[in-house]
Amino acid sequence: MTSGGTGHTDADRGQQGGIRAALAGLTTRGRSFLAAGVAAAVCAYVLGQADLLRVGLLLAVLPLVCTAVLHRTRYRVAGSRRLAPARVPASSEARVHLRMDNVSRLPTGLLMLQDRVPYVLGPRPRFVLDRVEAGGRREVSYRVRSDLRGRYPLGPLQLRLTDPFGMCELTRSFSAHDILTVTPRVTSLPPVRLTGEAKGYGDGRQRSLALAGEDDVIPRGYRHGDDLRRVHWRSTARYGELMVRREEQPQRARCTVLLDTRGLAFHGAGPDSAFEWAVAGAASVLVHMLERGFSVRLVTDDGRAVPSEGADGFAAAGQESAEAAGLMMDTLAVIDHSDGTDLSRAYDLLRGGNEGLLVAFFGELDEEQAAVAAKxxxxxxxxxxxxxxxxxxxxGTPDGPGPAGGRQERLRTLREAGWTALSAPRGALLEDLWRQADRDRAHLAATGATGATTGGESGS
Incomplete structure (x- = not known):
């Protein structure tokens, strides 16, 4: 059984089990009838009572006939599952739709459906279908919800078949299952401007192509629909085919979100822990910047970047941007603490080029790691x-990154290097810190304080 598709019960496995597997499904009533029938037949043979023998045979044959009929019926039921949606934020509900089709020529007996779900999504759902006519269908649904991000398997669906007399009960499972992805909670951030140019023109007004004059023009072949006023006649004469000047192609504004996942930098666990706050914050910034038209990417302390493909690892525009956003959210859904002890790998990745706007979520930093982050x-x-x-x-713990009393010193180190650095206490709202960061940068720019940046920076 697949999401949005159809699956059938596992007939091959049933054939291998044969009649033994079917007889194992006899209920207490069926076993009682069979035992009574055998006992009556034995007594009839000993006592020479033909009428009692007929009663015994009836009692013994009835559960066997029900078992045989039920054994054949189980191959003729198909099912499908559909998730709406398949990716849902933490603490939000998703609905799972189940559909059962009777593809046989005979009506089914009583059916009981049971879907396997992890305990964090709620209780295991069970449904009873009284009777499904030949060629008929039944649709049921249930809701799942999790406060913990992650990827959770749903299924396989278990189907319990029973005959009208309650003599036999067989349980079979569909082979397929679906995955529900629970992403971090996303907070809507205010559209502040952190100084700099309007979005869409990128890093310090860089351009992918130079258009200073005729000698700087990089022509390309003519394509249907190109403006004839852009024809570059010198190149056309040189190559023997129509060549046109390339249009100016400004780079999209960039944003890199850095997430510190070092296990020693965070304490506690659960949905209200500091690490979960940082993960949710990174997800919120990624979504916010994508909505603002930025090219974004996610970087972790171990030097991993998501997406890894595209221009310089940043999400491209259009449909590719949507796919990259889904990939980043899927990554954050399952991200966990790393075994790393420093930020050197992240620094090696970030020093390769201009990152545009850089937003970092750090755990606790010691003096050495604060210096690396400052660079x-x-x-x-x-x-x-x-x-x-x-x-x-x-x-904190004795093996932690250092005394908490040095946190102000770490903040000062980052600010002197040009960062807008804020402390995130327990219960802090990211949208409030986001506004505070905008106010701090505006104040530094107005007063000309050390570490303030001037024009040419991307806004959000």
Whole structure:
């Protein structure tokens, strides 16, 4: 059984089990009838009572006939499952639609459906279908909900068949299952401007092609629909075919979201932990920047970038952007703590080029890692950092990244390097911190303080 498709019960496995598997499904009533029939037949043979023998045969044959009929019926039931939607934010509900089709020429008996779901999604759903006529169908649905992000398998669907007399009950499973993806909760962020140019023109007014003069023009072959006023006659004469000037192709504004996943940088677990707050924050920023028209990518402390394909690893425009957004949300749905101890791999990845706007969610930083994070600012435009306040999220450990009293010093280190750095205590709302970051940058720009950045940076 597949999502949106049709599956049949496993007939091959049933044939291998044969009559033994069918007899194993006899209910208490069926076993009682069979035992009574055998006992009556034995007594009739001993006592020489023909009438009692006929009664015994009737009692013994009835459950066997029901078993044989039910054994054949189980191959003729098809089912399908549909998730609406297949990707849902944490704490939101998804509905699972089940459909059963009787593809045989005979009506079914009593059917009981049971779908296997992880316990975090709720109780196991059960449905009773009284009777499905030949060629008929039945549709049922149930809701699932999880406060924990992740990927959860649904199924396989179990079908329990029973005869009208209640003599036999067989349970069979469909082979296919579906996956429900629970993504982090996404917070709607206010459309603030963190100084800089309007979106859509990219990193410091860079252009992919130069159009300074005739010597800088890079022509291409003529395509149907091109404006004839763009024909480059010198190149046309040189190549012997129509050549046109390329149009100016401005780069989209870029945003990189850096998520610190080091296990030693966070304390606690569960949906209200500091790490889950950081994951949800990264998801919120990614969605917000995509809605604003930015090319985005997700980077983790272990140097992994999502999406890994595309121009410089950033999500492209149009349909590719939507697919990349789904890929990033799927990644955040299952992301977990890493075994890393530093941010060097992330720094190596980020120092390769201009990142545009850089938004980072850090756990607790020691002095060395704060210095590494400060150097990441050199290759980006505007840079925002949210540091988890370990004092409010949970007590630190002796093996942790350092005393919490040095957090202000870490924030000062980042700010001196040009970051807009804010502490994120327990219960902090990301939208409030987002507005505070905008106010802090505006204040620094107005006062000309050290570390403030000027024009040429991407806004959000």
């Amino acid at each position: 990441m600012r050199r290759r980006s435009g505007a840079a925002l950092a949210f540091l988890v306040d370990g004092d409010t999220w949970g007590p």
